[in-house]
Amino acid sequence: MPSRARPPRAVVLVFALIAASVALQGWRALWEPDEGRYVQVALQMLRSGDWLHPALHPDQPHYTKPPMTYWAIATSLSLFGRHEWAARLPANLAFLLTAGLVGLIARRLGGVGWRAALVFGTCLLPFLARNIVTTDSLLTFFETAGMAGLIAAATANTTDRRRLWSLLGWLAFGLAFLTKGPPALLPLLGLALWAGLGRRGWQWLIDPLGMLVFLATALSWFAAVIIGQPALLSYFFWDEVAARLLSAGHDRNPQWYGPFKVYLPALLLGALPWTWVMLRRGWELSRELAARGWRQWIRRDDTDLLLLAWFLLPLLIFSLSRSRLHLYVLPLMVPAALWIERALGEAFPGQRTRAALVVWTVGLASLFVVATSHGGDRDDRLMARWVADTVPSEVEELVFLDGPPAWGLSFYLDLLVRKGPDHEKDPRALAEWIASLEQRSPLPRAWIASPVHRPLLPEAAAVLGCRSEPLGTFGRWSAHRLVCPRP
Numbered sequence: 001m002p003s004r005a006r007p008p009r010a011v012v013l014v015f016a017l018i019a020a021s022v023a024l025q026g027w028r029a030l031w032e033p034d035e036g037r038y039v040q041v042a043l044q045m046l047r048s049g050d051w052l053h054p055a056l057h058p059d060q061p062h063y064t065k066p067p068m069t070y071w072a073i074a075t076s077l078s079l080f081g082r083h084e085w086a087a088r089l090p091a092n093l094a095f096l097l098t099a100g101l102v103g104l105i106a107r108r109l110g111g112v113g114w115r116a117a118l119v120f121g122t123c124l125l126p127f128l129a130r131n132i133v134t135t136d137s138l139l140t141f142f143e144t145a146g147m148a149g150l151i152a153a154a155t156a157n158t159t160d161r162r163r164l165w166s167l168l169g170w171l172a173f174g175l176a177f178l179t180k181g182p183p184a185l186l187p188l189l190g191l192a193l194w195a196g197l198g199r200r201g202w203q204w205l206i207d208p209l210g211m212l213v214f215l216a217t218a219l220s221w222f223a224a225v226i227i228g229q230p231a232l233l234s235y236f237f238w239d240e241v242a243a244r245l246l247s248a249g250h251d252r253n254p255q256w257y258g259p260f261k262v263y264l265p266a267l268l269l270g271a272l273p274w275t276w277v278m279l280r281r282g283w284e285l286s287r288e289l290a291a292r293g294w295r296q297w298i299r300r301d302d303t304d305l306l307l308l309a310w311f312l313l314p315l316l317i318f319s320l321s322r323s324r325l326h327l328y329v330l331p332l333m334v335p336a337a338l339w340i341e342r343a344l345g346e347a348f349p350g351q352r353t354r355a356a357l358v359v360w361t362v363g364l365a366s367l368f369v370v371a372t373s374h375g376g377d378r379d380d381r382l383m384a385r386w387v388a389d390t391v392p393s394e395v396e397e398l399v400f401l402d403g404p405p406a407w408g409l410s411f412y413l414d415l416l417v418r419k420g421p422d423h424e425k426d427p428r429a430l431a432e433w434i435a436s437l438e439q440r441s442p443l444p445r446a447w448i449a450s451p452v453h454r455p456l457l458p459e460a461a462a463v464l465g466c467r468s469e470p471l472g473t474f475g476r477w478s479a480h481r482l483v484c485p486r487p
Helices: 009-026 034-048 068-080 084-108 113-122 124-129 136-155 159-180 187-197 208-218 220-228 231-246 258-270 275-292 294-300 303-320 326-343 351-371 380-390 409-413 427-440 456-463
Strands: 055-057 397-401 416-419 445-449 467-474 477-483
Touching: 009 084, 009 351, 034 055, 034 068, 034 084, 034 409, 055 416, 068 084, 068 136, 068 159, 084 113, 084 124, 084 136, 084 326, 113 124, 113 326, 113 351, 124 136, 124 258, 124 326, 124 351, 136 159, 136 187, 136 326, 159 208, 187 303, 208 220, 220 231, 258 303, 258 326, 275 294, 275 326, 294 303, 303 326, 380 409, 380 467, 380 477, 409 416, 427 456, 445 456, 456 467
Parallel strands: 397 416, 397 445
Antiparallel strands: 445 477, 467 477
16 A cells, blocks of 8 residues: 555654764763773774774773674774764664664564654664663664564565575574674574464474574684683683573672563653553453453464564563663564554554654654763763873873773773772782782873772872872772882
């Protein structure tokens, strides 16, 4: 029908506004703790030329995530220069490409493609996440590309097309694994349930060649670094998978009520302005299931089964895990957007709704500019100005004592940033660590101390026969240099 083939001009305008928002990515400074860390690893790759071994500092490797996000940021910085716009470009491109893939999946499932893309593009959570330098937007893109390929394989009308789409889908899941490891595979749970209970069988999903492509892509980097450092095998399995699932050590909302505190508001607020449509469709479906039973519901149309399984099964795993952050559920906004598109009536969007969406998108962009104009002591740009005004120009390295460093200072000042010992309360032990560092790497340094280390640093300096000279404070941090007698 014509209404399905050509989107209204207002919808095109909304997408133009979303695309134009890419230009605002340099407005906000890098914020700690995550953005500075991701960009620092990318910068270290560019400095060292070693793209295989992620590191925060030449002496501090960083294997907590696979390297795809670091590679994307480093590539963008090398092409477009060192500024915030380039650092955030991969997340923005991932956001826009994901919206396009959502439209393609909707068409495959019998929906209206441009309308599904519009829903995803105007949801609050994806719109905000595109401005944050983390793995999540890139992961969402690769997961969605994988689902798009495998769903296309399930609905393909020829064997050759099925094989091609299957290969592309498994390749995309391999790239998703290189972005965040095992969590990237959670959407496959929904596909497996759809294949088992739906009407399409298993043939399109069980593809030996596609799975071989996945394994070769997903495990290539892991195999390369583990061969050189066998201890990483235990680290990846226990520290980065098992510990996050079972342990509260990461202190990321591990309480039993963590899912209600973190994921419930992230999903309900993140689906705005479409939350009411999502909830209404859920209520209607519950009544339909109560009246007809799930078997008849699946026989009538198994698309809802796919979308619900794609959404609920990963959400269950996220909820059982002891490590919970709001952006973990960003990939779930894809099945949510497809679910919302199916719930919208054929009359959507009316003239008033189109106007409201334009106002919503412009309002989001304006709110973003206002809300992110000042990041306080999390703002690396502000802290970099303080360091430039406070720390002597001959300093080549900043050493942060206690707590995560402001890694983004390296982005703004081209200085080395090093993480010191955490929670060290013995002045003599701190003095030994400082002496060992100075012996291994004699550089002009400034010492950035937290309130814990502020009184300890003078005592440690005295043990070394030096004195600690305070330079100034920024938020909770204070800068010092050690003045020692010349030999």
